[in-house]
Amino acid sequence: MDDEDLDELYQELIMDHGRRPRNTGTLPDATHHGRGHNPLCGDQLTLALKVTDGRVTDARFEGHGCAISMASASLMTQSIKAQPVEEVEALYTQFHALMTGGAEVPAEVLGKLAALTGVRRFPTRVKCATLAWHTLHAALHPERADAQATTE
Numbered sequence: 001m002d003d004e005d006l007d008e009l010y011q012e013l014i015m016d017h018g019r020r021p022r023n024t025g026t027l028p029d030a031t032h033h034g035r036g037h038n039p040l041c042g043d044q045l046t047l048a049l050k051v052t053d054g055r056v057t058d059a060r061f062e063g064h065g066c067a068i069s070m071a072s073a074s075l076m077t078q079s080i081k082a083q084p085v086e087e088v089e090a091l092y093t094q095f096h097a098l099m100t101g102g103a104e105v106p107a108e109v110l111g112k113l114a115a116l117t118g119v120r121r122f123p124t125r126v127k128c129a130t131l132a133w134h135t136l137h138a139a140l141h142p143e144r145a146d147a148q149a150t151t152e
């Protein structure tokens, strides 16, 4: 597969998740909550996690915003479900470095999240892609900032 085909595949994945986000809604038995806001674009998210025995057993979000922010939240919830919290934290750090610092992360670690790497070419949209992850980080660390994240 050449780069152009891959780009097209990634775009389709983002469009699909942007239009029909997975794992939306509330989680009545959630153990962690986070709220995120990207003032640059107006994206808003609330994230609910259920953590059992050190593992994220469920994740759901509600919000509104651009297709990239919704697709990113949708892909994120899929990639963190059933993962140990430690690995979720590691993925947050890696994804953030990937999107903001240009660090490379192996494709097998990223999985479908690789679709979002194309967003790096549009610096104003990077915050749309990282909002869900900042919100996740805030939800896992409520002691730090009232579980509120802004991308600024």
Ligand code: ZN
Binding pocket: 038, 041, 042, 043, 065, 066, 067, 068, 069, 127, 128
């Ligand atoms: Zn946005």
